[in-house]
Amino acid sequence: MKKSHQLYFVKQKLTVYTFVLPAVIFMALMIILPIGYNIVMSFENVDLMNFTSKTKNFVGFDVYKSILTNSVFYIALKNTLIFTFWCLVFQFPLGFAMAMFYSLKFKMAEFLRGITVVAWMVPMVAVAGVFKYMFNGDIGIINELLVGLHLISKPIQWLSNGDTAMTSIIIANVWKGIPFNMILLATALTTMPTDVYEAASIDGANAFQRFTRITIPLLKPAMISVLTLGFIYTFKVFDLVYVMTGGGPGSSTEVLSTLAYRYSFTEYNFSQGAAAANVLFVLLSLVGLIYIHIVRKEEDQ
Amino acid sequence: MKISRSVKNKNIRNNVIGVIVTLLFLFPLFWMISTSLKPQSEAFATPTLFPKHVTFSAFVMESEKGISMLQYLFNSVIVSFGSTILTIILGVPAAYGLARWKSKLNSSMLLVFLVAQMMPSSLILTPLFINFSKLHLINSYLGVILADATITIPFSVIILRTYFKGIPESLAEAARMDGCGPLRTFLKIMIPISYPGIIVSASMSLFMSWGDMVFSLTFINKEAMKPLSLILYKAMGELGVQWNVLMAYAAVVVIPIVIVFIFLQKYIVAGLTAGSVKG
Numbered sequence: 001m002k003k004s005h006q007l008y009f010v011k012q013k014l015t016v017y018t019f020v021l022p023a024v025i026f027m028a029l030m031i032i033l034p035i036g037y038n039i040v041m042s043f044e045n046v047d048l049m050n051f052t053s054k055t056k057n058f059v060g061f062d063v064y065k066s067i068l069t070n071s072v073f074y075i076a077l078k079n080t081l082i083f084t085f086w087c088l089v090f091q092f093p094l095g096f097a098m099a100m101f102y103s104l105k106f107k108m109a110e111f112l113r114g115i116t117v118v119a120w121m122v123p124m125v126a127v128a129g130v131f132k133y134m135f136n137g138d139i140g141i142i143n144e145l146l147v148g149l150h151l152i153s154k155p156i157q158w159l160s161n162g163d164t165a166m167t168s169i170i171i172a173n174v175w176k177g178i179p180f181n182m183i184l185l186a187t188a189l190t191t192m193p194t195d196v197y198e199a200a201s202i203d204g205a206n207a208f209q210r211f212t213r214i215t216i217p218l219l220k221p222a223m224i225s226v227l228t229l230g231f232i233y234t235f236k237v238f239d240l241v242y243v244m245t246g247g248g249p250g251s252s253t254e255v256l257s258t259l260a261y262r263y264s265f266t267e268y269n270f271s272q273g274a275a276a277a278n279v280l281f282v283l284l285s286l287v288g289l290i291y292i293h294i295v296r297k298e299e300d301q
Numbered sequence: 302m303k304i305s306r307s308v309k310n311k312n313i314r315n316n317v318i319g320v321i322v323t324l325l326f327l328f329p330l331f332w333m334i335s336t337s338l339k340p341q342s343e344a345f346a347t348p349t350l351f352p353k354h355v356t357f358s359a360f361v362m363e364s365e366k367g368i369s370m371l372q373y374l375f376n377s378v379i380v381s382f383g384s385t386i387l388t389i390i391l392g393v394p395a396a397y398g399l400a401r402w403k404s405k406l407n408s409s410m411l412l413v414f415l416v417a418q419m420m421p422s423s424l425i426l427t428p429l430f431i432n433f434s435k436l437h438l439i440n441s442y443l444g445v446i447l448a449d450a451t452i453t454i455p456f457s458v459i460i461l462r463t464y465f466k467g468i469p470e471s472l473a474e475a476a477r478m479d480g481c482g483p484l485r486t487f488l489k490i491m492i493p494i495s496y497p498g499i500i501v502s503a504s505m506s507l508f509m510s511w512g513d514m515v516f517s518l519t520f521i522n523k524e525a526m527k528p529l530s531l532i533l534y535k536a537m538g539e540l541g542v543q544w545n546v547l548m549a550y551a552a553v554v555v556i557p558i559v560i561v562f563i564f565l566q567k568y569i570v571a572g573l574t575a576g577s578v579k580g
Contacts, residue, residue: 123511
């Protein structure tokens with residue numbers, strides 16, 4: 001009896017690994033190996049001429065030196081940080097506000113919250129296309145509206161002007177980011193204990209006090225999760241920028257991912273593309289570690 | 302009496318505010334559809350909220366390269382269903398294995414999926430391009446399917462793992478008592494009761510690979526094999542100001558997702574939040 005019991009568990013353990021292994025092998029071949037290759041490449045001189053042959057030269061840190069001494073790298077880094085910062089600054093509070101509003105449990109709340117989430121499902125390339133049209137300097141609805149309301153006297157060339165191009169991209173991304181923030185925070189709100197609120201009201205706490213003293217502290221874990229995930233998704237932005245401005249005009253909206261792409265697939269300097277992508281990944285990992293820490297902590301509970 | 306009236310008023314006020322906020326928020330999607338139904342002349346003129354003459358001409362236009370929208374649609378379907386099927390075949394058992402078994406090895410395997418989920422696509426684009434060139438996977442559906450799966454598999458595994466963890470151990474235990482092996486337990490018990498989670502990960506995989514642009518941009522340059530999402534981008538450079546046609550492309554990319562989402566909304570919202578907050 002005991003032996004068959006043990007046998008069962010050994011069998012189960014083997015089965016469990018056969019469940020997991022195919023996916024892990026896939027990930028190893030498609031992600032881990034490529035990341036390793038990326039690191040190797042960034043210390044070599046790989047371009048369109050020699051990428052299929054075996055003759056590549058080890059060049060040490062030359063590739064990193066060349067991208068890190070180019071001012072465009074710092075422009076891209078700065079733009080990535082600006083983009084991420086402003087996106088989070090707007091999408092998080094707006095998403096939070098909507099989550100709070102829809103938690104008021106009025107008749108249509110659930111329905112309206114549901115269809116708002118649709119915006120999050122829209123592919124980035126389509127978001128970029130629609131906002132590119134709306135921000136168009138000649139026939140865009142946004143200029144039409146602002147001129148109509150006499151907020152501006154003449155149309156703004158949103159996307160072909162360095163200062164306003166970044167603003168436009170941020171607005172487009174915030175639009176897609178709001179439902180993401182809203183729905184994650186809304187779920188956390190539904191798990192809040194209502195009796196605490198009632199007790200606080202009886203004790204004379206007003207709505208603002210209840211919000212800052214109860215809601216915020218209780219929501220803190222969810223807020224950190226949402227901000228971390230939001231940072232990761234925003235920091236690696238590619239499609240939106242690539243489609244709306246292509247990094248231009250000039251380098252005014254160039255971000256790290258579009259820069260890496262340009263090195264590899266416009267200039268066909270694969271080593272530089274690999275190196276730039278590696279830098280992006282290292283920066284992202286710093287925040288990613290927080291995310292992994294959160295998941296691991298949940299795991300232990 | 303007075304209180305109930307004020308509650309009722311508040312309820313009405315909230316409903317009104319909610320509807321207005323939602324309409325304003327979803328305006329970009331309305332605008333996309335409205336423009337796609339306008340004739341060329343109207344899309345180019347001073348914009349009106351609704352088309353004066355509704356026409357579907359923007360939808361039936363062929364690309365300048367003589368390829369119909371149906372071909373692009375077909376390409377999108379092949380690629381997105383391909384990577385979704387691959388994701389389900391590899392992802393569902395993996396998520397189950399990771400949820401059922403706690404060990405050092407499993408926890409490092411979970412780490413692989415977590416890292417993959419936050420990894421930027423640009424990180425693997427260059428090495429994949431070089432490897433795919435050597436393996437003749439450039440200009441093949443398979444190349445894009447495999448690349449899309451690097452995003453959809455980690456996503457699905459993380460969501461489904463949470464789902465499987467929510468299933469009480471006692472259920473598997475009972476199956477074992479009845480002489481059910483691990484594989485049979487998985488196929489006959491776990492899959493049927495976790496179908497809402499599987500629906501979520503399948504539909505999200507479908508949405509993600511349907512909307513992918515960067516992989517097809519990098520791995521496909523044969524016109525007849527490009528998916529709609531890529532055509533939408535390419536058309537913006539080529540068609541210039543034909544915004545009604547561009548918005549028609551955008552609408553064909555977006556509308557299938559919206560329809561599927563509306564039907565499965567309850568599952569998707571619940572599944573996503575469980576997966577992303579709790580990891």
